[in-house]
Amino acid sequence: MAFVGAVNEESGEKSWWDFANCLGVDPDLFFPERGASTKEAKEVCRGCIVKEDCLEYALSHGEKFGIWGGMSERERRRLRRQRALARRAASEHAV
Ligand code: SF4
Numbered sequence: 559m560a561f562v563g564a565v566n567e568e569s570g571e572k573s574w575w576d577f578a579n580c581l582g583v584d585p586d587l588f589f590p591e592r593g594a595s596t597k598e599a600k601e602v603c604r605g606c607i608v609k610e611d612c613l614e615y616a617l618s619h620g621e622k623f624g625i626w627g628g629m630s631e632r633e634r635r636r637l638r639r640q641r642a643l644a645r646r647a648a649s650e651h652a653v
Pocket of ligand 1: 604627
């Protein structure tokens with residue numbers, strides 16, 4: 559999602575986004591116009607060591623736009639649906 563640098567001002571501790579591969583990268587790359595390529599943004603994400611944190615952040619905060627954790631909106635929607643189905647199946651087995 560192209561963080562431009564953030565410090566956890568409350569604790570002063572480093573956050574996962576301090577290690578983001580997209581620090582300083584043009585944010586527009588991560589918010590492509592409808593139908594435009596997401597390839598370049600995903601390429602930046604590919605080598606990112608906080609990819610999982612980024613993806614989970616986007617999922618838990620319901621981020622609807624942009625590339626997060628190497629995934630597009632559509633891909634995140636699909637993942638959310640898959641997880642919801644898995645949770646439902648697990649709860650049905652638990653009964
Ligand atoms: S996964 Fe991608 S969008 Fe997320 S922090 Fe890393 S480079 Fe940035």
